[in-house]
Amino acid sequence: MAIQTIPTQPFAGQRPGTSGLRKKVTVFTQPYYLENFVQALLDVLNASGADGQTLQGETLVLGGDGRFYNRTAVQVILKLAAANGVACVLLGRGGILSTPAASAVIRHRQAFGGIVLSASHNPGGAEGDFGIKYNAGNGGPANEALTEAVYARTQLVRELRISDASDIDIDRLGLQQLEQMQVEVIDPVADYAAVMRKLFDFEMLRGMFRRGFSLRVDAMNAVGGPYARAILEDELGAPAGTVVNAEPLEDFGGLHPDPNPVNADNLIAHMQRPDAPDFGAAMDGDADRNMVVGRNFVVAPSDSLALMTAYARLIPGYQDGLRGVARSMPTSAAVDRVAKAMGLPCFETPTGWKFFGNLLDAGRVSLCGEESYGTGSSHVREKDGLWAILFWLSLQGATGRSVETLVREHWRVYGRNYYTRHDYEGIAVDTANTLMADLRAALPALPGHCFGYRRVVLADDFSYADPVDGSVSGQQGIRLVFDDGARVIFRLSGTGTEGATLRLYLERYEADVTKQDQPVQQALTELAAVAEQVAGIRARTGMAGPTVAT
Numbered sequence: 001m002a003i004q005t006i007p008t009q010p011f012a013g014q015r016p017g018t019s020g021l022r023k024k025v026t027v028f029t030q031p032y033y034l035e036n037f038v039q040a041l042l043d044v045l046n047a048s049g050a051d052g053q054t055l056q057g058e059t060l061v062l063g064g065d066g067r068f069y070n071r072t073a074v075q076v077i078l079k080l081a082a083a084n085g086v087a088c089v090l091l092g093r094g095g096i097l098s099t100p101a102a103s104a105v106i107r108h109r110q111a112f113g114g115i116v117l118s119a120s121h122n123p124g125g126a127e128g129d130f131g132i133k134y135n136a137g138n139g140g141p142a143n144e145a146l147t148e149a150v151y152a153r154t155q156l157v158r159e160l161r162i163s164d165a166s167d168i169d170i171d172r173l174g175l176q177q178l179e180q181m182q183v184e185v186i187d188p189v190a191d192y193a194a195v196m197r198k199l200f201d202f203e204m205l206r207g208m209f210r211r212g213f214s215l216r217v218d219a220m221n222a223v224g225g226p227y228a229r230a231i232l233e234d235e236l237g238a239p240a241g242t243v244v245n246a247e248p249l250e251d252f253g254g255l256h257p258d259p260n261p262v263n264a265d266n267l268i269a270h271m272q273r274p275d276a277p278d279f280g281a282a283m284d285g286d287a288d289r290n291m292v293v294g295r296n297f298v299v300a301p302s303d304s305l306a307l308m309t310a311y312a313r314l315i316p317g318y319q320d321g322l323r324g325v326a327r328s329m330p331t332s333a334a335v336d337r338v339a340k341a342m343g344l345p346c347f348e349t350p351t352g353w354k355f356f357g358n359l360l361d362a363g364r365v366s367l368c369g370e371e372s373y374g375t376g377s378s379h380v381r382e383k384d385g386l387w388a389i390l391f392w393l394s395l396q397g398a399t400g401r402s403v404e405t406l407v408r409e410h411w412r413v414y415g416r417n418y419y420t421r422h423d424y425e426g427i428a429v430d431t432a433n434t435l436m437a438d439l440r441a442a443l444p445a446l447p448g449h450c451f452g453y454r455r456v457v458l459a460d461d462f463s464y465a466d467p468v469d470g471s472v473s474g475q476q477g478i479r480l481v482f483d484d485g486a487r488v489i490f491r492l493s494g495t496g497t498e499g500a501t502l503r504l505y506l507e508r509y510e511a512d513v514t515k516q517d518q519p520v521q522q523a524l525t526e527l528a529a530v531a532e533q534v535a536g537i538r539a540r541t542g543m544a545g546p547t548v549a550t
């Protein structure tokens, strides 16, 4: 075996989005497409940073959600790493690591960083999507400065340094050698499970299952299956079959592994049956997202974060209280009300888990969440689907209350933030960009303007100044805030791979207990009409309505 130097040409468009570089598999499988991106990443990591640290002689973690091309990509990355000075790679067996598990391994093993192969909730298979992202030594997604440096490097890369060694056996636990580099194939579940044991009262949870508590977790044929089985069924004693669609498949068995009521409709239907289990939940492709469902009752992610905050002290890992909480800007303000009542700092960040990293590292927040079915805490630096399931399981065990009762009681105390997100998928990129540019241009005239009985009190393009490192991220979404606290927000998705996706987020607050039981879409019809009036989405796109409304 020998290290080869191979000439290459830059590819356009290798700029990471909200969460790494995501493209169609057909794009990733072009000769040298993956190689170029990884070489650019390794070059940046090998260039001495402000702290003088480089990748030379260091350890990287590697694994992915098991989707199509995962196994091939792992071999390519190992050979590039071996030729670029990496001393050791910790690889999840079979090339598998859920996103939160990758974060846990990076932290536990004090690795330099990690490469996570995932396109998250995007469909898989040969015709589906693939993705790659880098997580830093804190276990969290690389910040924008680093992803921009990698992008800049992709535009200059002319040479690949890669080993011509034969493939290693990624299914065999233990040490193997690749050039000067060691590859340690590790159990993908072990480090993660150890973190969960520290946070939750596993004895209490075992007792719940012994007494017949019933749970259905839909792993959507994705990477969460082995984790959920190992922890819920093998360790906590939930009956076999509690985790369904538990075998990770390269194409997710045709499922769209996005845990929302539309894509996880099978779980929703199950939870509406007369013999529904006590509790239902689903995870996404890389097991960092979660949806929480009670009997015939779906919990909105924004509400989930608010309830977790309110009840955190019931969980051993958070019994000393929270430092603070954070939510992404489009996430509803339900958690703000809880934070205020509890005297906790509450931060509003742009969309993207990477923006929580500094707050978590600085010890300023303990819980974070997003409307896009993501919740997490300081235990790792990613959102975490199974952690959220264990959290909600624990809340039910500790209070003896059902999911629905917990949420309704919460609304009675704090009021309800009616909330929905409308996605307009597959819009022409030009149309979407023009829509956003026109909205931006219209912003100065909007404050003071009335739509029905609501008056606009704030109209801006959200900009975030990170309170820890002072970096500023602009153009993070257009928001209209009204005098009654209602909000209408427009932004373009940063995770899609085809055309553009416009996301419209609608929220209004209802304190009156007698008015907290309306169907969500009905409760937000007026605000949807305001959004249409302001943005003219239908006329511009020719679409009669959103492709997905959750």
Ligand code: G16
Pocket (backbone or CB within 6 Å): 018, 019, 119, 120, 121, 284, 288, 289, 351, 352, 353, 354, 370, 372, 374, 492, 493, 494, 495, 496, 503
């Ligand atoms: C990623 C980010 C999340 C973000 C979501 C949606 O999630 O990590 O922070 O909320 O994308 O982003 P967008 O609205 O730009 O599509 P994941 O689960 O895809 O990694």
